Amino acid sequence: MEIYADGHFLPLDAPVLAAGDRGFLQGEAVYESLKVQSRRALFLEAHLERLSGSAAALGIPDLWDAAEARHAIGALLSRAGLSDATARLYLTAGPPGGAPVRIARVEPPPPWAEPGQPPWRIVTHPERVVPYLPRVKHVSRLAHARARRAAREQGADDALLVHADGWALEGTASNVFFFEADTLHTPGLDCGVLAGITRDAILDLAPRCGFFVVEGRYPPEVVAASDECFLSFTSAGVRPVASLDGTDFPGGAPGPRTARLSEAYAARMAEALAAAEPLS
Numbered sequence: 001m002e003i004y005a006d007g008h009f010l011p012l013d014a015p016v017l018a019a020g021d022r023g024f025l026q027g028e029a030v031y032e033s034l035k036v037q038s039r040r041a042l043f044l045e046a047h048l049e050r051l052s053g054s055a056a057a058l059g060i061p062d063l064w065d066a067a068e069a070r071h072a073i074g075a076l077l078s079r080a081g082l083s084d085a086t087a088r089l090y091l092t093a094g095p096p097g098g099a100p101v102r103i104a105r106v107e108p109p110p111p112w113a114e115p116g117q118p119p120w121r122i123v124t125h126p127e128r129v130v131p132y133l134p135r136v137k138h139v140s141r142l143a144h145a146r147a148r149r150a151a152r153e154q155g156a157d158d159a160l161l162v163h164a165d166g167w168a169l170e171g172t173a174s175n176v177f178f179f180e181a182d183t184l185h186t187p188g189l190d191c192g193v194l195a196g197i198t199r200d201a202i203l204d205l206a207p208r209c210g211f212f213v214v215e216g217r218y219p220p221e222v223v224a225a226s227d228e229c230f231l232s233f234t235s236a237g238v239r240p241v242a243s244l245d246g247t248d249f250p251g252g253a254p255g256p257r258t259a260r261l262s263e264a265y266a267a268r269m270a271e272a273l274a275a276a277e278p279l280s
Helices: 022-026 044-057 066-080 142-153 197-208 220-224 256-275
Strands: 002-005 008-011 029-037 085-092 101-107 120-124 158-160 175-180 183-187 212-216 228-233 237-244
Touching: 002 066, 008 066, 022 029, 022 085, 029 044, 029 066, 044 066, 044 085, 044 197, 066 085, 066 101, 142 158, 175 197, 183 197, 197 212, 197 228, 197 256, 220 237, 228 256, 237 256
Parallel strands: 120 158, 120 237, 183 212
Antiparallel strands: 002 008, 002 101, 029 085, 085 101, 175 183, 175 228, 228 237
């Protein structure tokens, strides 16, 4: 496997960042993860737009453009012999007085993102958090990494992060949704959650599927008492959740409403991929 760094293709373990890079030392770096299927990148333009906004929020000049991103990902796919992958684009602030650094890499899709995988069981993470710059997709993910590790040590698939003031936030790499009858709920952006690109698609599709949508602040107990629950990912789309903290959701996993939305999202994804140009 190789990486792409500032116009060069290098071995995966090659040194790329200077020891004084502010992305390494202080977390001044942003990134995007993309789903690639049959050499087509899903929602590439939306990811690049969010990457640019994240970079601007941290005062990092945005050096990625669509042409270079397409070239880097396409070449890495060819070099790795992949047509389906997770692609990642990074932009670090660079060392003091130096230029930002652009890095791209690809890797096989995670096994848990494959269709037909069992619903997830999640647990509430006991450490409460106060998200910092939640509108920015930055690389400072320590709270999420700790929550994921703790959940898996308990035999769960993922964790539900909770704000210090007591409301549910998100999964460790996902947005959370739950149904009460035909109303779809999700934590609002003012809670301190990332505006996920898959989240946006689901919020657009839900009314078309006959559901009311409410964004708000919900304690974990409200999520646990709901009818159905699911997470949304770039890599996996809609991931049904079977239980929270050991209590099964009564609507099943996937419940009928989650299944309807999942089908609608799969159709939206197929449409978007069909319209995307293959990465050369």
